[in-house]
Amino acid sequence: MIDVKSVPAAISANRYARRYTGSLVPILEKEKEALESLLNNEKLSVRRWVADEIERTEQEIASEKQRDAEETFRP
Structure with a gap:
Protein backbone atom coordinates (compact mmCIF):
# COMPACT_ATOMS: atom_id res chain seq x y z
CA MET A 1 0.00 0.00 0.00
CA ILE A 2 1.23 3.50 -0.81
CA ASP A 3 1.83 5.92 2.03
CA VAL A 4 -0.07 8.89 0.58
CA LYS A 5 1.61 11.37 2.92
CA SER A 6 5.07 10.45 1.60
CA VAL A 7 4.18 10.93 -2.09
CA PRO A 8 4.71 14.74 -2.23
CA ALA A 9 8.10 14.42 -0.53
CA ALA A 10 9.15 11.65 -2.92
CA ILE A 11 8.07 13.67 -5.95
CA SER A 12 9.88 16.76 -4.71
CA ALA A 13 13.04 14.77 -3.97
CA ASN A 14 13.03 13.32 -7.48
CA ARG A 15 12.51 16.75 -9.04
CA TYR A 16 15.56 18.21 -7.32
CA ALA A 17 17.94 15.26 -7.65
CA ARG A 18 18.94 15.44 -11.28
CA ARG A 19 21.77 16.04 -13.69
CA TYR A 20 21.47 17.97 -16.88
CA THR A 21 23.38 19.85 -19.52
CA GLY A 22 22.15 22.93 -21.29
CA SER A 23 19.14 24.93 -20.27
CA LEU A 24 16.96 23.59 -17.50
CA VAL A 25 14.02 25.73 -18.66
CA PRO A 26 12.44 23.14 -21.03
CA ILE A 27 12.58 20.48 -18.30
CA LEU A 28 11.02 22.80 -15.74
CA GLU A 29 8.28 23.82 -18.16
CA LYS A 30 7.36 20.17 -18.75
CA GLU A 31 7.33 19.54 -15.01
CA LYS A 32 5.04 22.54 -14.57
CA GLU A 33 2.66 21.13 -17.20
CA ALA A 34 2.60 17.80 -15.37
CA LEU A 35 1.88 19.54 -12.08
CA GLU A 36 -0.90 21.61 -13.65
CA SER A 37 -2.69 18.41 -14.59
CA LEU A 38 -3.11 17.76 -10.85
CA LEU A 39 -4.71 21.12 -10.02
CA ASN A 40 -8.20 19.64 -10.22
CA ASN A 41 -7.47 16.76 -7.88
CA GLU A 42 -10.31 15.93 -5.52
CA LYS A 43 -8.09 16.29 -2.44
CA LEU A 44 -7.54 19.82 -1.18
CA SER A 45 -4.16 18.86 0.27
CA VAL A 46 -2.99 17.73 -3.17
CA ARG A 47 -4.25 20.91 -4.83
CA ARG A 48 -2.45 23.05 -2.23
CA TRP A 49 0.79 21.10 -2.61
CA VAL A 50 0.56 21.31 -6.41
CA ALA A 51 -0.06 25.06 -6.29
CA ASP A 52 3.03 25.51 -4.09
CA GLU A 53 5.13 23.35 -6.40
CA GLN A 66 18.19 34.74 -16.10
CA ARG A 67 21.09 32.29 -15.76
CA ASP A 68 20.74 31.32 -19.42
CA ALA A 69 20.86 34.98 -20.43
CA GLU A 70 23.98 35.52 -18.34
CA GLU A 71 25.64 32.46 -19.88
CA THR A 72 25.02 33.94 -23.33
CA PHE A 73 27.15 36.97 -22.44
CA ARG A 74 30.11 35.07 -20.97
CA PRO A 75 33.21 34.90 -23.17
Whole structure:
Protein backbone atom coordinates (compact mmCIF):
# COMPACT_ATOMS: atom_id res chain seq x y z
CA MET A 1 0.00 0.00 0.00
CA ILE A 2 1.23 3.50 -0.81
CA ASP A 3 1.83 5.92 2.03
CA VAL A 4 -0.07 8.89 0.58
CA LYS A 5 1.61 11.37 2.92
CA SER A 6 5.07 10.45 1.60
CA VAL A 7 4.18 10.93 -2.09
CA PRO A 8 4.71 14.74 -2.23
CA ALA A 9 8.10 14.42 -0.53
CA ALA A 10 9.15 11.65 -2.92
CA ILE A 11 8.07 13.67 -5.95
CA SER A 12 9.88 16.76 -4.71
CA ALA A 13 13.04 14.77 -3.97
CA ASN A 14 13.03 13.32 -7.48
CA ARG A 15 12.51 16.75 -9.04
CA TYR A 16 15.56 18.21 -7.32
CA ALA A 17 17.94 15.26 -7.65
CA ARG A 18 18.94 15.44 -11.28
CA ARG A 19 21.77 16.04 -13.69
CA TYR A 20 21.47 17.97 -16.88
CA THR A 21 23.38 19.85 -19.52
CA GLY A 22 22.15 22.93 -21.29
CA SER A 23 19.14 24.93 -20.27
CA LEU A 24 16.96 23.59 -17.50
CA VAL A 25 14.02 25.73 -18.66
CA PRO A 26 12.44 23.14 -21.03
CA ILE A 27 12.58 20.48 -18.30
CA LEU A 28 11.02 22.80 -15.74
CA GLU A 29 8.28 23.82 -18.16
CA LYS A 30 7.36 20.17 -18.75
CA GLU A 31 7.33 19.54 -15.01
CA LYS A 32 5.04 22.54 -14.57
CA GLU A 33 2.66 21.13 -17.20
CA ALA A 34 2.60 17.80 -15.37
CA LEU A 35 1.88 19.54 -12.08
CA GLU A 36 -0.90 21.61 -13.65
CA SER A 37 -2.69 18.41 -14.59
CA LEU A 38 -3.11 17.76 -10.85
CA LEU A 39 -4.71 21.12 -10.02
CA ASN A 40 -8.20 19.64 -10.22
CA ASN A 41 -7.47 16.76 -7.88
CA GLU A 42 -10.31 15.93 -5.52
CA LYS A 43 -8.09 16.29 -2.44
CA LEU A 44 -7.54 19.82 -1.18
CA SER A 45 -4.16 18.86 0.27
CA VAL A 46 -2.99 17.73 -3.17
CA ARG A 47 -4.25 20.91 -4.83
CA ARG A 48 -2.45 23.05 -2.23
CA TRP A 49 0.79 21.10 -2.61
CA VAL A 50 0.56 21.31 -6.41
CA ALA A 51 -0.06 25.06 -6.29
CA ASP A 52 3.03 25.51 -4.09
CA GLU A 53 5.13 23.35 -6.40
CA ILE A 54 3.93 25.28 -9.45
CA GLU A 55 4.88 28.55 -7.77
CA ARG A 56 8.35 27.19 -6.94
CA THR A 57 8.73 25.89 -10.48
CA GLU A 58 7.77 29.27 -11.95
CA GLN A 59 10.40 30.91 -9.75
CA GLU A 60 12.96 28.36 -10.89
CA ILE A 61 12.05 28.98 -14.53
CA ALA A 62 12.55 32.73 -14.09
CA SER A 63 15.86 32.16 -12.33
CA GLU A 64 17.07 29.69 -14.98
CA LYS A 65 16.08 32.07 -17.79
CA GLN A 66 18.19 34.74 -16.10
CA ARG A 67 21.09 32.29 -15.76
CA ASP A 68 20.74 31.32 -19.42
CA ALA A 69 20.86 34.98 -20.43
CA GLU A 70 23.98 35.52 -18.34
CA GLU A 71 25.64 32.46 -19.88
CA THR A 72 25.02 33.94 -23.33
CA PHE A 73 27.15 36.97 -22.44
CA ARG A 74 30.11 35.07 -20.97
CA PRO A 75 33.21 34.90 -23.17
